[in-house]
Amino acid sequence: MKKLKYLVLTGVIISALASAVAQQTVRQKPLIIAEQGSFLVGGAKTTQPGSFVLTDALKPAGQTFHADHAYAFYQIPVKARKYPLVFLHGAGQSKKTWETTPDGREGFQNIFLRRGYSVYLLDQPRRGEAGKSAVPATITPTADEQFWFTQFRIGNYPEYFEGVQFPKDSASLEQFYRQMTPNTGSFDGNVIADAVSDLFDKIGGGILVTHSQGGGPGWTTAIKNDKVKAIVAYEPYSGFVFPKGELPEPIASAGLFGELKGVEIPLADFNRLAKVPIVVYYGDNIAKEPTKVWNKDHWRSGLEMARIWAATINKHGGDATVVHLPEIGIKGNTHFPFSDLNNMEIANLLSKWLKEKGLDK
Structure with missing residues (x-):
């Protein structure tokens, strides 16, 4: 009996050790960072008329106000590749988009650090840690999280889409809801692009990675600054630009924001987009044909416009590719492919x- 107990206990210990070893094998190796930090970039400065009076210091007269800058947190790994990745978030988001996923896995920040890329995570002007806005805003607490669940194609609330690449536990969903970040001033794509362009002036050449609403300011940044060596866009919707005379008809949609329109710009500006490689990714559960299912139809119009836009860039000698993930066998992705369960x-x-x-040197 004692021998049997010993064997059982030994088996338990060996099993526990094997489990511990298995867990260690899936743990990531420590990241070695050569340099990290943060800074504010871009923005505007105003000065109130008059003179500052020390004894009446609460009066604005003669005082300055800095606003509309972007916030950048950066990490540079040992033996970094030539071009860093600059990450710009989308609507209602912040640099948190690219960090730890809602269910606690590594996001693109760490994944690409491990692959030797320096990373710059941005909070756009009037959002997050760049919240000092030059224009006033009222932030109203609004219950809208089930809308975002549906709009971002996690499912049609309260149902998850079948096979969706989003964790279905309540803790992950709460983390997702809590990462929503309000504007502290009205969205202005040109203000954002100016700040991001200033960032590229500061750091030199790099690859701009955008998400959703960040797509439009991303195109504008590349038009403004030739230090943008490539653009990677995840599910852009608004802000598609076209040369004068080549603006497509608006695309009707059952989405809650109505039809999707392009933006007309000078040909010389548009042609700057033809000088850099561009790739655009879209996830799953996007309608192939018009439908009354509003979230699927909203993103149908976005995907359709993206394809027209890419074809226009390529017609002008560019290199733009639109990848619809289900069409290449990658299924179930939401509006956040980079943080979904299959983000690796x-x-x-x-x-x-x-x-x-040739951007991985």
Whole structure:
């Protein structure tokens, strides 16, 4: 009996040790960072008329106000590749988009650090840690999280889409809801692009990675600044630009924001987009044909406009590709492919593209 107990206990210990070893094998190796920090970039400065009076210091007269800058947190790994990745978030988001996923896995920040890329995570002007706005705003607490669940194609609330690449536990969903970040001033794509362009002036050449609403300011940044060496856009919707005389008809949609329109710009500006490689990714559960299912139809119009836009860039000698993930066998992705359960597969896809374009040196 004692021998049996000993064997059982030994088996338990060996099993526990094997489990511990298995867990260690899936743990990531420590990241070695050569340099990290943060700074504010871009923005405007105003000065009130008059003179500052020390004994009446609460009066604005003669005082300055700095606003509309972007916030950048950066990390540079040992033996970094030539071009850093600059990450710009979308609507209602912040640099948190690219950090730890809602269920606690590594996001693109760490994934690409491990692959030797320096990373710059931005909070756009009037958002997050760049919240000092030059224009007034009222932030009203509004119950709208089930709208965002549906708009971002996690499912049609309260149901998750079948096979969706989003964790279905309540803790992850709460983390997702809590990462929503309000504007502290009205959205202004030109203000954002100016700040991001200033960032590229500061750091030199790099690859701009945008999400959703960040797509429009991303195109504008590349038009303003030739230090943008490539653009990677995840699910852009608004802000598609076209040369004068080539603006497509608006695309009707059952989405809650109505039809989707392009923006007309001078041909000389548009042609600057033809000088850099561009890739655009869209996830799953997007309608192929018009439908009354409003979230699927909203993103149908976005995908359709993106394809027209890419074709226009390529007609002008550019290199733009639109990738609809289900069409290449990657299923279930939401509006946030880079933080979905298969974000490593999504990262591998991007790494492959960067290598193909010679941007991984």
